[in-house]
Amino acid sequence: MVTVKKLATAALSTVLLGALSFNTAFAFSDVESGQAEAINALRDRGVVSGVDHEHFAPKGKISYAQSVQIIVKGLDLNIDLLRFVKQPLASDFYTNIGNDSWYAEAFIIAHYNGVDLPKDVNPNASITREQFGALLMNALEKKGNFPMINIKPADVKDADQITPEYQGALQRMLAYKIAALDNNGKLSPKAEITRGEAATWVYNASKVLDAHTQVPAPTETVAVNVEKVSDDVNKVTLSRESKPTAGYSIEITGIQFGADGNAVVSYKLVDPQPDSMNAEVITEPKAVTYISSKYKAVAEPAAK
DSSP states (O other): OBOGGGSOOOOOOSSSOOOOOSOTTSOOTTOOHHHHHHHHHHHHTTSOOOSSSSOOOTTSBOBHHHHHHHHHHHTTOOOTTOOBSSOOOGGGTOSSOOTTSTTHHHHHHHHHTTOOOOTTOOTTSBOBHHHHHHHHHHHHHHHHTOOOOOOOOOOOTTGGGSOGGGHHHHHHHHHTTSSOOOTTSOOOTTSBOBHHHHHHHHHHHHHHHHHHHOOOOOOOOOEEEEEESSSSEEEEEEEOOOBSSTTOEEEEEEEEEOTTSEEEEEEEEEOOOTTOOOOOOOBOOEEEEEEETTSEEEEEEOOO
């Protein structure tokens, strides 16, 4: 069986991409502030590199091969979990991609991640803003399994210049704020994308992907029970869901009395340490406090 780990690691393009051979603490002297965050972040991840130690050449152009490489690396596309009967070759899918080329692996990974590339794609051809944007959105939406969304189309002043098949992808790209129109409301779809623009779009797409795929923290219901002690005092009990051991607890950390008549009881949930010894008995952790009957008890997690 062949895995991607056994694929030969090709040399990366020294023009745009590659392993960093220098200290990443410096800032490129030719990068404007609007692109600095994106370029520096991708550089620190090993996604892009400069043309030398001091220059990134953000206004330089990139090729189709470099575009596929930066998208694959920037969105962390991979085929690590796939198993192959034989080692996949770029020539299995593309007529113009040499199996020994530095970008061959990126094209293979793109193919197995559902990125739509022409079989006869020219890796050395220049790439326009609309082509790069459509390719980036294709990779992003396949990687994140994005649902179809209803958006209000942006008023693109040069929309008539956009290739019809790219319209939807580019509108979604604008909606996700991966790219923006210029001061005149234009996208300049037929212009060749620059290195700085490509890095910025990929960085923004990676942030959208992270936000979309972030797993929300598990929640737990905390019940609030109020019992009358006297005409002036109520007993407030906070209780957690049933737990399998005695190592779980709930602690009241404070009470805030509001002008709205609510008494906000702050609490924190305490779970047993992995190596702690606790009695294996079903428990319902509780915590008790007392408040004036003039107030309504409301529970909320304490700020961390």
